[in-house]
Amino acid sequence: MNEPFADYVLGRSCEGCTMCCKLLRIEALDKPRSQWCKHCDIGTGCKIYQERPTECRDFDCGFLTQANIGDHWKPAKSRMVITLATEPNRLTVFVDPDRPDVWRKDPYFSDIKNWARTAAKNRGRVVITQGTDVFVVTPDGETRLGPVDDDQLIISRRKRGSSGAGVEHITVNRNDPVMAAMRLLKDRDAAKNASPDELAESRRQVDAWLAQHDK
Ligand code: SF4
Numbered sequence: 492m493n494e495p496f497a498d499y500v501l502g503r504s505c506e507g508c509t510m511c512c513k514l515l516r517i518e519a520l521d522k523p524r525s526q527w528c529k530h531c532d533i534g535t536g537c538k539i540y541q542e543r544p545t546e547c548r549d550f551d552c553g554f555l556t557q558a559n560i561g562d563h564w565k566p567a568k569s570r571m572v573i574t575l576a577t578e579p580n581r582l583t584v585f586v587d588p589d590r591p592d593v594w595r596k597d598p599y600f601s602d603i604k605n606w607a608r609t610a611a612k613n614r615g616r617v618v619i620t621q622g623t624d625v626f627v628v629t630p631d632g633e634t635r636l637g638p639v640d641d642d643q644l645i646i647s648r649r650k651r652g653s654s655g656a657g658v659e660h661i662t663v664n665r666n667d668p669v670m671a672a673m674r675l676l677k678d679r680d681a682a683k684n685a686s687p688d689e690l691a692e693s694r695r696q697v698d699a700w701l702a703q704h705d706k
């Protein structure tokens with residue numbers, strides 16, 4: 492739950508909504524996803540508002556800040572919470588497991604497919620999180636990844652298989668040493684400042700990790 496900010500879309504607020512207090516994990520409170528926070532007065536607000544954790548204060552709610560997200564996405568009504576802040580270039584939709592598959596219905600699904608098309612042009616992705624079950628939606632369809640922890644990241648790569656070329660989505664632990672090499676190769680500015688040897692070593696580490704994954 493957030494305080495009203497000047498950069499909120501005109502007319503939008505948290506009033507009557509506490510969905511993020513159910514759908515998100517709050518590490519500081521050891522609160523898992525998809526369970527109501529013990530401090531939540533459901534539909535009204537936070538009982539420890541002044542002392543709420545930084546994660547709650549800093550939560551970037553897409554409905555509040557993104558004008559291109561329609562009014563029908565109001566979390567209290569849609570039972571879904573959108574954020575663009577979990578990872579760079581990723582839009583995540585947290586879905587209430589008590590309303591399974593609500594995201595597959597229109598007008599939501601049409602929006603999700605449109606966002607997936609835009610994301611694909613920008614090497615981004617749209618991720619649907621329903622409890623621990625996670626899906627990646629692309630313009631061509633969707634991939635069910637199954638349970639993905641908050642400590643895991645999703646990486647995507649083009650891959651050629653027996654049925655032709657496609658995109659594969661793989662999970663990797665946030666603290667896995669290979670992540671440093673992946674970040675270096677992905678970050679244009681960091682790559683520009685790296686030596687040829689550093690880049691070659693990073694490429695070697697990533698290739699070895701992917702080869703291990705393919706076994
Ligand atoms: S989901 Fe968004 S609108 Fe609803 S309470 Fe949380 S921050 Fe406010």
Ligand code: SF4
Pocket residue numbers: 492511512513517528529530531532536537538539540543544547
């Ligand atoms: S501490 Fe307050 S704002 Fe944070 S999840 Fe719990 S009820 Fe929501």
